[in-house]
Amino acid sequence: xxxxxxxxxxxxxxxxxxxxxxxxxxxxxxEGTETSKxxxxxxxxxxxxxxxxxxxxxxxxxxxxxxxHWSPERVSIAISDAxxxxxxxxxxxxxxxxxxxxxxxxxxxxxxxAAYESKLPFTRPILHNLGSYDVYLSRGLHDGKLHAFWCQxxxxxxxxxxxxxxxxxxxxxxxxxxxxxxxxxR
Numbered sequence: 001x002x003x004x005x006x007x008x009x010x011x012x013x014x015x016x017x018x019x020x021x022x023x024x025x026x027x028x029x030x031e032g033t034e035t036s037k038x039x040x041x042x043x044x045x046x047x048x049x050x051x052x053x054x055x056x057x058x059x060x061x062x063x064x065x066x067x068x069h070w071s072p073e074r075v076s077i078a079i080s081d082a083x084x085x086x087x088x089x090x091x092x093x094x095x096x097x098x099x100x101x102x103x104x105x106x107x108x109x110x111x112x113x114a115a116y117e118s119k120l121p122f123t124r125p126i127l128h129n130l131g132s133y134d135v136y137l138s139r140g141l142h143d144g145k146l147h148a149f150w151c152q153x154x155x156x157x158x159x160x161x162x163x164x165x166x167x168x169x170x171x172x173x174x175x176x177x178x179x180x181x182x183x184x185x186r
Contacts, residue, residue, distance in 0.1 A: 038057030038058055038081065038083055039057075039081055039083075039097070039184055039185045039186045040057070040081075040083040040095050040097075040155075040182070040183070040184060040185070041181065041182065041183040041184075041185060042083070042085055042093060042095065042178070042181060042182055043177055043178065043181045046087055046089070046091060046165070046169070046174055046177065046178075047169045047170075047173045047174050047177050048089065048165055048168050048169035048174075050087040050088045050089040050091060050165060051087065051088045052085055052086070052087060052088075053086050053087065053088050054085075054086040055083060055084070055085050055086070056083065056084045057081075057082070057083045057084075058081065058082070061082035061083050061084045061096075062079060062081075062082045062096075064082075064084055065079070065082055065084070065094060065096060079096040079097060079098050079105075079156070080097050080098070080099070081096070081097040081184075081186075082094075082095060082096040082097070083095045083096075087162075087165075089162045089164040089165045090162035090163075090164060090165075091159065091160060091161050091162045091165050091174075092159070092160045092162075093157070093158075093159050093178070094156075094157070094158040094159070094160075095155055095156070095157055095182065096155065096156045097154055097155055097156075097184050097186075098151075098154065098155075098156055099154045100154070102151035102152075102153075102154050102155055102156050103151040105151070105156050106136070106149060106150060106151045106156055109136075109149065109156075110125045110127070110136045110149075113125050113138065121140060121141045121142050121143075122138040122139065122140060122141060122147060123138050123139045123141065124138070125137065125138040125147075125149075126138070130172075130175065130176075130179075131176075131179070133150045133151075133152060133179060134150060134151075135148050135149070135150040135175070136148065136149050136150065140160070143163070144163045144166075145160045145161055145162055145163060145166075146160075146161040146166060146171055147159070147160050147161075148161070148171075148175055150179075152179065152182055153183070153184065154184055155182060155184050157178065157182060159174075159175070159178060161174060
């Protein structure tokens with residue numbers, strides 16, 4: 001199946017409309033209690049009932065994050081702490097603490113993704129305002145996942161919402177649950 005740019009844009013516009021409505025309503029849908037590992041707090045259960053199945057923190061998470069970037073040394077220098085959370089549906093949450101530089105890193109990441117769009121497995125990120133956060137949305141070209149990333153109180157947040165979750169849970173509800181529960185304890 002070939003996904004056209006028009007299809008991707010339509011999907012992103014529809015998801016954005018849903019997210020905006022949900023942010024305005026400010027419904028509070030937290031399926032699971034919060035949990036923490038290391039210095040990060042995140043939901044144990046996502047809307048839809050998807051549970052945490054694996055968490056990496058600290059140096060191991062920083063290494064894994066650096067590994068997927070073109071300039072791993074820059075990632076290791078820019079962030080001081082990290083966590084990677086995998087949920088039972090395949091949704092993955094990437095959290096990195098960058099303090100005052102978090103929003104700058106998010107914006108630079110979006111700029112780089114747009115500049116190297118033809119070389120990356122993502123659509124060009126599109127900026128949306130969801131409540132009090134500016135969130136970039138992008139679609140995985142090979143796996144159909146919805147990728148969302150933003151900065152939140154010193155944290156760079158990236159979430160890959162699995163196709164399974166997208167078929168059973170409103171992505172706006174999932175993103176709002178994350179925004180309400182993610183914190184850095186230090």
